[in-house]
Amino acid sequence: MNHLLVVPIVLPLLAGALLLLLEKAGGRWAQRARPLALVSAALLLLCALGLMVQADGGAVQSYLLGNWRAPWGIALALDRSTALLLVLTALLGLAALLDACAGEDRRGAHFHALLQFQLMGVNGAFLTADLFNLFVFFEVLLAASYGLLLHGASRERVQAALHYVVFNLVGSALFLIAISLLYALAGTLNLADLALKLAQLPAQDLALAQAAGLMLAVVFAIKAALLPLYFWLPATYAAAPAAVACLFAILTKVGVYALLRVGTLLFGVGQGSMAGLLEPLPWLGLATLLLAAVGALAADGLRRLVAYLVVASAGTLLVGVGLGSAAALTATLFYLVNSSLVAGAWFLLAERIAWARGGDDRLVPARLQQGWVGYGLAFFVAAVAVAGVPPLAGFMGKALLLQAAGALPHAGWWVGGVLVSSLMILVALARAGSRLFWEPGEARGMRLPPAAPGQTLALSGLLLAVLACAVFARPLGRYAEQAAGQLLDRAAYVQAVLGSEPVAPVFDVRKEMRERGDSK
Amino acid sequence: MLLLLALGIGVLAGCGTWLLLRARSFDAILGLTLLSYAVNLFIFAMGRVKVDAVPIVRKGVTSTLAHTADPLPQALVLTAIVISFALTAVLLGIALRAHQQSGNDQVDGRG
Numbered sequence: 284m285n286h287l288l289v290v291p292i293v294l295p296l297l298a299g300a301l302l303l304l305l306e307k308a309g310g311r312w313a314q315r316a317r318p319l320a321l322v323s324a325a326l327l328l329l330c331a332l333g334l335m336v337q338a339d340g341g342a343v344q345s346y347l348l349g350n351w352r353a354p355w356g357i358a359l360a361l362d363r364s365t366a367l368l369l370v371l372t373a374l375l376g377l378a379a380l381l382d383a384c385a386g387e388d389r390r391g392a393h394f395h396a397l398l399q400f401q402l403m404g405v406n407g408a409f410l411t412a413d414l415f416n417l418f419v420f421f422e423v424l425l426a427a428s429y430g431l432l433l434h435g436a437s438r439e440r441v442q443a444a445l446h447y448v449v450f451n452l453v454g455s456a457l458f459l460i461a462i463s464l465l466y467a468l469a470g471t472l473n474l475a476d477l478a479l480k481l482a483q484l485p486a487q488d489l490a491l492a493q494a495a496g497l498m499l500a501v502v503f504a505i506k507a508a509l510l511p512l513y514f515w516l517p518a519t520y521a522a523a524p525a526a527v528a529c530l531f532a533i534l535t536k537v538g539v540y541a542l543l544r545v546g547t548l549l550f551g552v553g554q555g556s557m558a559g560l561l562e563p564l565p566w567l568g569l570a571t572l573l574l575a576a577v578g579a580l581a582a583d584g585l586r587r588l589v590a591y592l593v594v595a596s597a598g599t600l601l602v603g604v605g606l607g608s609a610a611a612l613t614a615t616l617f618y619l620v621n622s623s624l625v626a627g628a629w630f631l632l633a634e635r636i637a638w639a640r641g642g643d644d645r646l647v648p649a650r651l652q653q654g655w656v657g658y659g660l661a662f663f664v665a666a667v668a669v670a671g672v673p674p675l676a677g678f679m680g681k682a683l684l685l686q687a688a689g690a691l692p693h694a695g696w697w698v699g700g701v702l703v704s705s706l707m708i709l710v711a712l713a714r715a716g717s718r719l720f721w722e723p724g725e726a727r728g729m730r731l732p733p734a735a736p737g738q739t740l741a742l743s744g745l746l747l748a749v750l751a752c753a754v755f756a757r758p759l760g761r762y763a764e765q766a767a768g769q770l771l772d773r774a775a776y777v778q779a780v781l782g783s784e785p786v787a788p789v790f791d792v793r794k795e796m797r798e799r800g801d802s803k
Numbered sequence: 804m805l806l807l808l809a810l811g812i813g814v815l816a817g818c819g820t821w822l823l824l825r826a827r828s829f830d831a832i833l834g835l836t837l838l839s840y841a842v843n844l845f846i847f848a849m850g851r852v853k854v855d856a857v858p859i860v861r862k863g864v865t866s867t868l869a870h871t872a873d874p875l876p877q878a879l880v881l882t883a884i885v886i887s888f889a890l891t892a893v894l895l896g897i898a899l900r901a902h903q904q905s906g907n908d909q910v911d912g913r914g
Contacts (some may be wrong), residue, residue, distance in 0.1 A: 415882075433897065448893065453823065463845060463846040466875070746829060
């Protein structure tokens with residue numbers, strides 16, 4: 284077994300626990316919290332990159348926790364798409380941490396520990412091959428996100444957190460109902476095993492299985508911010524501290540990924556019982572996209588505008604997931620990389636611009652007190668990347684998606700919807716940009732100190748990564764294509780997880796007991 | 804007994820949902836608590852309801868589900884109880900803070 288697979292879960296867990304102790308010790312020890320958190324995040328990035336190289340070898344890898352054979356114990360599984368998301372998580376985590384180390388982390392207690400636990404939950408949700416374990420990791424990442432959202436609790440944050448927590452607790456209740464229904468029907472919670480068992484379900488249990496499947500889809504749609512369920516997102520993300528919102532950019536992707544994984548494994552094509560369950564998904568995704576574009580047009584503050592951009596990118600991704608063809612999944616994975624990175628960059632940038640305007644992010648004329656050129660350039664790059672305008676990777680992702688959709692029924696709707704929403708987002712961004720940078724206004728608020736080096740580094744690093752997506756579009760596209768192929772190849776996943784052999788014990792207790800005659 | 808259990812779960816879930824739809828955070832928290840009770844009972848019931856069956860492999864009894872209770876839903880329900888309890892406590896903390904800041908108990912802070 285390859286022990287590197289479990290590192291993205293264990294490393295942040297240990298670092299988080301250690302950070303709690305350091306903070307408790309106080310004084311000189313507390314000074315070491317920042318370096319430790321940064322080292323842990325950097326190691327996580329290295330580990331994720333290593334896993335990506337391994338996953339690119341082509342085989343699905345699985346890791347048996349506690350050395351129990353697959354359907355009995357909990358298994359982790361790694362394929363190309365998992366590794367890609369692990370890298371994205373580590374990148375955004377590192378950027379968020381760099382940004383927060385400028386001072387945001389000292390505004391409240393336990394910032395660093397919560398951030399590590401958040402990373403652990405996200406990584407675990409990506410890696411796990413067990414439905415109940417997925418629930419547990421969802422709860423870990425949610426619990427950490429509640430803490431991070433409340434960090435430095437202002438009034439709007441507390442209010443947003445209240446809605447967010449209630450909403451997600453209801454989602455958890457639904458998740459549990461769906462899980463236990465599936466267990467009652469199939470007698471297993473291992474995703475690979477479930478894929479096999481659900482295919483052989485007797486006809487009288489079909490309706491129940493479909494109900495459970497739809498409930499699962501609803502739960503993931505809450506996380507992914509699909510149309511009737513996204514209303515919590517703009518308020519929550521706009522209220523969160525910039526570094527936290529930057530990390531939250533990956534949270535909607537957890538929902539998208541879970542839909543992708545469960546969709547291909549359990550509701551996959553050619554699987555009579557559950558096929559067609561995700562048919563409404565692309566339509567809802569399209570509606571999400573259009574409404575988010577309207578929201579972006581109507582937003583009165585930059586942070587809220589950016590939050591709607593996140594919803595729009597989630598809508599685009601869900602169209603791709605729902606269409607479900609190999610080409611559409613390739614486009615989804617390709618677009619996912621760009622959209623996560625650019626969403627993270629946007630939250631950091633929105634905070635910097637608000638800062639340069641004396642702490643005001645409303646789209647009203649005000650003098651930019653610093654960084655006119657730098658922030659203007661960053662705004663331009665980020666706007667081009669998020670709106671899907673050539674030459675950056677956002678455009679390529681959308682073009683791939685449109686190509687994929689063109690070959691499917693109702694092509695006119697997908698193509699039209701995606702193009703119209705892109706235009707609306709472009710208009711919203713152009714309006715915001717001209718308001719923020721070109722309209723003369725008086726200096727408002729107080730003059731705030733310029734950005735710390737870490738904050739500049741985080742923002743420019745993310746923007747450079749966005750540019751790199753465009754420069755290295757060919758290898759990335761190749762990777763996304765192979766990852767999509769792997770997602771659709773259910774048999775390989777099932778074989779890798781269920782066929783994984785436990786390690787032979789160095790010291791076989793049971794054998795020795797048998798030999799001694801202790802065994803009963 | 805099955806009917807009684809099903810009705811109990813239904814009533815708990817119904818009351819929970821009704822309370823959740825109210826605009827006061829205290830009611831919403833009570834609703835969530837009731838909902839989590841319903842969910843926990845539901846998970847437990849999904850392991851099939853059996854009388855006089857322990858989830859332990861014993862000597863002389865064939866260890867199939869015909870003779871023993873399914874231990875897995877019981878383990879799942881324990882995990883679910885711990886998580887929902889902890890998160891309800893977190894939610895109570897947040898609601899208290901919101902109450903202190905806004906001076907009322909409405910979920911949107913406007914009363």
